[in-house]
Amino acid sequence: MKAIVTGGNRGIGLEIAKKLLAKGFEVHVLSRSGIVSPPAGMISWAADVADYEQTIRIVDRIGPADVLVNNAGIMNTKTASDYCHDEILHILNVNLITSVRLSVRVAEQMAGSGGGRIVSMGSIAGEIGHPDIWYGISKAGIVNAMRSLARTFGPRGVIANSVAPGPVETDMMQSIPQERKDRLQAATIRQRFCTAEEVAETVCWLATAAPACINGEVIDLNNGVNYR
Numbered sequence: 001m002k003a004i005v006t007g008g009n010r011g012i013g014l015e016i017a018k019k020l021l022a023k024g025f026e027v028h029v030l031s032r033s034g035i036v037s038p039p040a041g042m043i044s045w046a047a048d049v050a051d052y053e054q055t056i057r058i059v060d061r062i063g064p065a066d067v068l069v070n071n072a073g074i075m076n077t078k079t080a081s082d083y084c085h086d087e088i089l090h091i092l093n094v095n096l097i098t099s100v101r102l103s104v105r106v107a108e109q110m111a112g113s114g115g116g117r118i119v120s121m122g123s124i125a126g127e128i129g130h131p132d133i134w135y136g137i138s139k140a141g142i143v144n145a146m147r148s149l150a151r152t153f154g155p156r157g158v159i160a161n162s163v164a165p166g167p168v169e170t171d172m173m174q175s176i177p178q179e180r181k182d183r184l185q186a187a188t189i190r191q192r193f194c195t196a197e198e199v200a201e202t203v204c205w206l207a208t209a210a211p212a213c214i215n216g217e218v219i220d221l222n223n224g225v226n227y228r
Ligand SMILES: NC(=O)c1ccc[n+]([C@@H]2O[C@H](COP(=O)([O-])OP(=O)(O)OC[C@H]3O[C@@H](n4cnc5c(N)ncnc54)[C@H](OP(=O)(O)O)[C@@H]3O)[C@@H](O)[C@H]2O)c1
Pocket: 006, 007, 008, 009, 010, 011, 012, 013, 030, 031, 032, 033, 034, 047, 048, 049, 050, 071, 072, 073, 074, 075, 094, 121, 122, 123, 124, 164, 165, 166, 167, 168, 169, 170, 171, 172, 173
């Protein structure tokens, strides 16, 4: 069994890659900085997912996959007024466009070989909005894309879902001011954020054991901050 995890070298993605490895997958991790000494069964590929053509060349070398996890993502500290056009295209390429195009490509392959599973990383930002307007837009888009993929490829065995976590303490959160983090944390039921491990557990369930009738769905992980 083969799995591809974009952005699987650190943060939530690394937790996902480790869990899929433990479940017996050969795990192919795509990231810009890679993994220095990946464990046996984990293969690290240098790839910038902002560049679809480069990404697809690597995915073609990896060959048919049973699972694709679109996890790579960036968030900026810019306000809507600060963004220039190239920066908008860049965040949309990383967080949305390559993930969707890659998913279509992999879904076609999965559909031709009896099926497979795709899980994409949304965010609470895609539901309630975000100070980084393009981050929120990209995450709303990815949830919608998984729905469309489920409807298009689901009849041929492809299961495509997303997860939408609230804040998780990773490198990505370092740019968030402590005062905002405290406020966000205080709004949770248990006064804590979900962990990368909890998000990864949910992604792995969707990627392996979740019932096939869960298709085109989004699972929120935000400890009660927002109910869809
Ligand atoms: N942390 C949160 O609060 C939170 C909440 C909701 C959703 N999410 C989503 O969860 C996902 C993982 O986030 P995280 O918190 O684990 O963030 P992180 O620790 O900053 O990790 C981001 C990952 O994406 C990869 N990446 C970024 N740009 C890339 C590019 N151009 N090409 C290839 N890989 C790229 C990074 O690897 P390299 O830098 O080596 O390329 C890294 O593996 C993201 O999609 C994020 O939006 C995070």
